[in-house]
Amino acid sequence: MEKSILDISGNRAFAFPVDAAISFRPFMAHIEKRAAEEQGLKKNFYLTVLERFREKPGVEDDIALEDIYRFEDLLEYLYAMLSPTLAAESDLAWGLAFPLQPILFYGTAPIYEMLTSQSENPEEYTNIKTPQEYHQERLKLMYSLILQRLYNFMPPAQAGQYHSWSRGSSGLLRYYHTAVNMDYLEVTVKGELPPLDINQLHPLLSAPEGFAELENLLPLDRFRFRGISVVTATDVTPLQAVENIRNIRLKARPGDSKSGYDDVVRSLKTLVQNDRIEFDLFPFVRVNNRGVFGYEKSGTGILFSVWGENNYTPDEFARNVAAYSAKPDTFFSADLDDPALLNVSFVQMFRKLGVRSLALTPVFYQGEAVGVLGMHTWGNDRFDEKVLALLKPAISPIAQLMQIYIDEFNLELENIIKEKFTSIQPAVQWKFNEVAWHILHHKKKNLAVESEPIRFEQVYPLYGAIDIRNSTLERNKAALADLDAHIMLLSNTLSALQEHHQSVLLDEMLFHCNKWRQVLEQGVLPTTDEANLNHFLNEEITAYLKHIAQQTPAARNGIEAYLDITKKPDGEVQRHRNALETSMQKLNAAVNQYFEEEKEKLQQSYPCYFEKFRTDGIEYDIYIGQSIAPKQPFDHFHLKHLRLWQLSSMAAIAKLTRSLLPEMTVELQTTQLIFVHNHPIDISFRTDERKFDVEGAYNIRYQMIKKRIDKVHIRNTGERLTQPGKIALIYFNKRDVEDYLPYVQYLQETGVLETDTEELELEDLQGLSGLRALRLGVKYE
Template identity: 55%
Template sequence: MEKIIQDLSGIEVSSMDLDAAISFQPFINRLRDRIRNEQTAKKTLYEQVLATYETYNLSQEGIPLTDIDKYEALLDLMYACLSPAMTNERELAWAMNMPFQPIIFYGTTLFYELMRNRRDDHDIYVTTKNADDYQHNRLKSLYSFVLQKLYNFQAPTQLPDVHAGINLATGLLQYYAMQINMDYIEVTAKGPLPELDFSELYMRMSEGEGYDILLEMLPLSLFKIRGICILNLTDVTAEKAIDNIERIRLNRTPDKEEENYRYVIKSLKTLVKNNQIEFDLFPFVRVNNEPVYGYVNGGTGILSEVWGEGRVSPEEFRRQAKGYFSNPNFFFSPDIFSEKQQQQDHLDHFRKLGVRSLALMPVFHNRTPVGVLAIHTWENASFDEKVIVLLQPAMAAIGRLLQIYIDEFNYEIEGIIKEKFTSIQPAVQWKFNEVAWQYLHDKKRHLADNEFNIHFDNVYPLYGAVDIRNSTIERNKAIVADLDAHLSLLGGTLNTLQERYPSSLLEEMIYKCCKWQEILGSDQLYANDEDKLNGFLRKETTPFLSHLAVRHPESKPLVDEYLKVLETFNNSTTGEKYSLEVSMQLINEAVNEYFEIEKIQLQSLYPCYFEKFRTDGVEYDAYIGQSIAPQHPFDHFHLKNLRLWQLSSMAAIARITHALLPNMPKVLHTTQLIFVHNHTIDISFRADERRFDVEGAYNIRYQMIKKRIDKVRVKDTEERLTQPDKIVLIYFDEKDVDDYLPFIEYLQEKDTLCRDLEYLLLEDLQGLSGLKALRVGVVYESSLND
């Protein structure tokens, strides 16, 4: 035992105006009660202890802290009576302190050691208290005691304080709950006690309030407190380590994966009380119910090293993971380098990484495997099966943590699908949430199923199209050029073979080859002609030439050279068509990337729905209006902002695609078109197509116009309205473009658009007449530099 006066607070706290002192009298009174009622052999012990206390003629007014060392024998006797009889003092964290003061003066060696080695920093398990917190907790403890003793009122229960101490043997933290025993403290009032409203007091104290009010109603100077407080520290390291894993699960944020797992590993090391044991968590994630790689290391990362994509192909990982999780087995070896383990090939890579002791524990959640926990040491350390036993209480918490990771992985996949492949965008998500909830509500109440009805009324539509000029013509020309080149090679090959190995079949094939060349040269290649020609090349000539090479081995080099060219042609990695596809892909990727970035910026102007889709170029539909964002007041200037963006974005895209020209194997130009519809329409979500479409006869006409105007001509001419290096705006009424004209002038002043604005009338289309257009050129950086 140690008799050292020590302040436990660790911080400077203000003193309380409290008449409190050390006294043995409450303990003596308790001894007398026990002697009267005790029937066992303890009665003799208590009588001897009481006799010793009575020889000291103790003062009723208390003992000064500075004189406590004079009463060492009495302190020893009190410890003997209150501690478990057969417990070693080195195993018990027990101490005495002054009533409601953070000062101990007598205790076990273990208690003092823990206090000397404790941590007061912001460890994840322990909430650090400042001076105000400490003072508030003292008041809570004091008034709870006073109210219970003098008013028989039970205040809301306080959780015990948790203290962290360094284990000198392992260097790891250990955690102890402080239990405070006030059975040997007495309080008396120095005057009349005021009446209290206990119903209101309990409510306020439950909320952590009320103690400051009690300072006024029940001032501390009203009380006299005497006795000794008993402190017990209970090891709660295991409970705190598991609580920490649960806390991380509940409070984790996906963007702090590494930090989250670092705390989990720290907790597991604390649980097994060994800093040399390492851990790794490997969650079991699936896509379409097939195992796939995860992308977060939960510890040392050895399982990712052994099973990850750097070493195992996706197919092999899938096979191994399905095999393991169909029958998940526990594995443990204290030394994987031992002669017994050397024969197990699956441990080879663990050995290469320097692992010595290894345990692989399948982790479950609701009886479903969710991952693997690896426990291991490096070559200079080892562990035995006792460590596995220590981990068992944490396995359920680890399972719940891995399930959260799996859920987040699945949500992330769903989010990507929702963003990239469906029409459910953030601006309209709220409407889908409402309808989904109503559907779920009706289903749970067994009500009749209602069709999903998601619609937005009175929204302004905005349509734009970036088209690759003459893409169909250019594609046909490229196909003809490639086929003609191939037929020329085939014809040359067949003629050479006919000279060396004349046959009627070769002569017929030469004839067909010439006829196909005539068709290509006449520009009369119909839609199904390409398939017929490819059939001739692959199903007639190729088998025959292969047969000929077998019959006449000396012809094989010539035939092989032709077949090699044919294979390249079939794989579409050379030729005019390939060059065209590469150029088109360059344009579409650049335009798509631009719109992907811009659609995020659009939401900052006003929540709107924006959907783009691929044709030979890229088209988009945008809808804006009050019904899409009921919480955001809609004004006409929001629509004007979007229209300015339309013009600016089309100019930007024209510049982007123009800058790509030097990189294109086949030079292609883009045209930019905007259709102006100055009236609101209604749209609804079509579940079958997973996209929004217009509603009603009038609104359908808007959709019909969009599909017919891409190749419209200027009235009384053969000139196509859309032209490279130009932006066109198609409209019906002069008022429709009132918003756009100032924007055009503004962009001309900024040298974004040319000063060549044209007002044009357009040809009548089927069911459409009176169309008009504005056409204006785009200024490129090169022309500015000139």
């Protein structure tokens, strides 16, 4: 036994002035009562112990803490009577403490070792109390004793704390729960017992500060406490390790999977108390009910190495997941070098990586296999089946963790679908949620489900378009060049066939081929002629050549060479169109990526609906207003922010696309257009087309204008308004563009735009007249 004064709280408890002292009297009274109740050997034993206590001078007095070791022999009797008789002292965490104070003064070596050898960061693993929490706990203990002993009222209160500590060289934590027994404490009142309405105690003590309120009703200086507290510690390592895993599950946040898995692995090692055993979690994620590769590695990542993309194709992996899910078996081998496993194919992969012992346990959530828990050792380290049994209580929380990862994976897919492929963006998601709940509510109550429109009224529209200059002309040019190359190739092939095959049909094909060459030399190919030419090349000629190849073996090689060239997507007869398409994709991808990044930034200022459209270039609609975010006050400055962004982003895109010219096989330039509409409109979600559209006759006119202005000309000039290196702002009234003018000046003075501003009148369009425009030059460094 050890004799040492130790603060159990780790010096976290406030000083608490209370009339308390160590006393053997409550224990002696308890022994005297037990002796009166018992017969035989126990009675004699109790009387013998009681006699030894009474022989000690001063045993009936209050004992100061510093004097307690004068009664060491009596402390030995306390230990002998209050600890399990057959338990070894070296295995027992037991001690005696000052009444109602976290001060240990006598106990076994294990309890002292536990309380003085805590982990470096116990707060990460155990419920460490703050000084305020210690104060509240001690208040509960004191008033629990007062109410129980003097008022016959049993309030809910318990004393205890979890401790983590490391024992041995492994560095793994063990967990103990310390409990305080107050059976050998007595509480007495000084003077008369204060009256107390018991009926008021339940609501009072249910409040967070209920016990503190008792200090006003029952001041502690009216009471005295005497006796000894008994402290015992119980090893709860398995329970706490599993609880840690549950806490990780409860605290799981999107994106925290890696650190969460590390904590799980550490807890599993604690559970089996072996840091040489490694653990891995392998969740099954599925797309369209087919297993796909996950991306969150845990532990050593060995399961991802063996079953991952390096060893299996997606189809092979999906088949393996389906087969395993249909018949999920547990695998265990204490030694993978066992000759009996030489013919088990999947074991060889683990053996090559240096695995010695291996266990694979299927994990189920609500009856469905959600993954595998892997357990293995390296080199000469091994484990047996007894270790597997220790993992049983952890399987359920691990299954829940795997399901959380699967749910997060599915949510990521849903978010991408919403963002990329639907009009349900985060800014307007709340409205869809609201309408969906109304539909669900009506269904649950068996009421008729009425169609509820999703509308946003009085929102300000902003429209912009980035168009690829002369894209139609470039397409026609590339098509003519490829068709000319195709006709040339065909002409050479048909001419070569004349050496092996002679027929009037071949002469006719050569005639048509030469005729089409003459048409192409004119540099213009009407749509009808292009369709006829493609039919001639892809239908008539192909069928004819395949017929000749069957009839004339000597011509077969030449025909197959021709057909092979024409089938290749990147072959000679597709070269110009492929080059154009590649350049257009590079340009549009850069612009699209720019808007994707900017869209997120715009939402930080004020929620807005941002939708892009792919044409030859990229167009966008932005809607902003109070109805988009009813809970956030909308101010005109939010609209001003978007308009400044419109101008600056168009300048940035012009510079971006210009910088891509050296990387493009076909040099393409962009034009930048903004339509200024300074009046709010209403928009609604069209369920038939799954997109937002304007509403009302006046608002529809706004939509019509957008579709007609992309190729508008300057009045009386024949010049297109939109030009490379320029930003065009189209408007009707001068006051509509006034909000933009300060930003134009700002961007000109900061060197983003050229200083010249063109004010232009535009030609009349069908149903539109009076259009005007500002044209601004982008300044390139």
